[in-house]
Amino acid sequence: QVQLVESGGGLVKPGGSLRLFCAASGFTFSDYYMNWIRQAPGKGLEWVSFISVGSSDTNYADSVKGRFTISRDNAKKLMYLQMSSLRAEDTAVYFCARRAKFGEGASDIWGQGTMVTVSS
Amino acid sequence: QSVLTQPPSASGTPGQRVTISCSGSSSNIGGNTINWYLQLPGTAPKLLIYNNNQRPSGVPDRFSGSKSGTSASLAISGLQSADEADYYCAAWDDSLNGPVFGGGTKLTVL
Numbered sequence: 001q002v003q004l005v006e007s008g009g010g011l012v013k014p015g016g017s018l019r020l021f022c023a024a025s026g027f028t029f030s031d032y033y034m035n036w037i038r039q040a041p042g043k044g045l046e047w048v049s050f051i052s053v054g055s056s057d058t059n060y061a062d063s064v065k066g067r068f069t070i071s072r073d074n075a076k077k078l079m080y081l082q083m084s085s086l087r088a089e090d091t092a093v094y095f096c097a098r099r100a101k102f103g104e105g106a107s108d109i110w111g112q113g114t115m116v117t118v119s120s
Numbered sequence: 121q122s123v124l125t126q127p128p129s130a131s132g133t134p135g136q137r138v139t140i141s142c143s144g145s146s147s148n149i150g151g152n153t154i155n156w157y158l159q160l161p162g163t164a165p166k167l168l169i170y171n172n173n174q175r176p177s178g179v180p181d182r183f184s185g186s187k188s189g190t191s192a193s194l195a196i197s198g199l200q201s202a203d204e205a206d207y208y209c210a211a212w213d214d215s216l217n218g219p220v221f222g223g224g225t226k227l228t229v230l
């Protein structure tokens with residue numbers, strides 16, 4: 001079935017780095033734009049980054065620009081989020097989500113999320 | 121501080137009709153379509169409405185959406201206890217070149 005599974009989350013110290021993974025299955029991964037969206041504990045959703053099908057187009061929220069890098073490997077059906085210079089305010093559940101082919105920027109498939117905690 | 125503005129809470133009794141509002145600006149709702157997501161506690165969000173008023177396959181027609189200018193609303197009719205969840209509006213933002221979300225509305229079924 002159509003599925004996204006995130007991994008790579010954990011506890012990291014402020015200033016540290018972490019790499020998140022999103023594994024796709026059940027659909028043609030290379031046909032879809034992909035997003036990272038996060039949710040701080042008890043808070044709402046915040047878009048983090050998107051990547052185009054061929055990786056030529058990416059964008060980031062201002063809050064992570066210059067610190068996070070999104071990438072993908074279509075052959076492996078994987079998307080990545082390299083996070084560096086992490087701050088306490090980056091603590092959140094990070095979801096990978098497929099951008100739907102309908103709607104403007106709607107995300108129609110979501111993973112279960114992976115928790116990132118930035119704390120000393 | 122979320123870009124889109126939603127009421128933090130809403131409530132209704134079983135069978136009732138409830139609406140949740142969402143307001144934005146010309147760079148997001150005013151110029152693009154609105155999407156709505158439902159999030160049950162401890163789970164990932166689920167797309168509920170796209171293109172202002174379209175329902176993905178499997179979403180009951182009790183859920184409907186509308187948009188006017190820089191505001192939008194989600195209506196839930198025939199309220200059920202299973203509808204207790206957080207609801208988020210979202211729209212593409214031309215200035216950000218990415219989607220923006222509302223802060224979420226927690227719906228309680230009394």
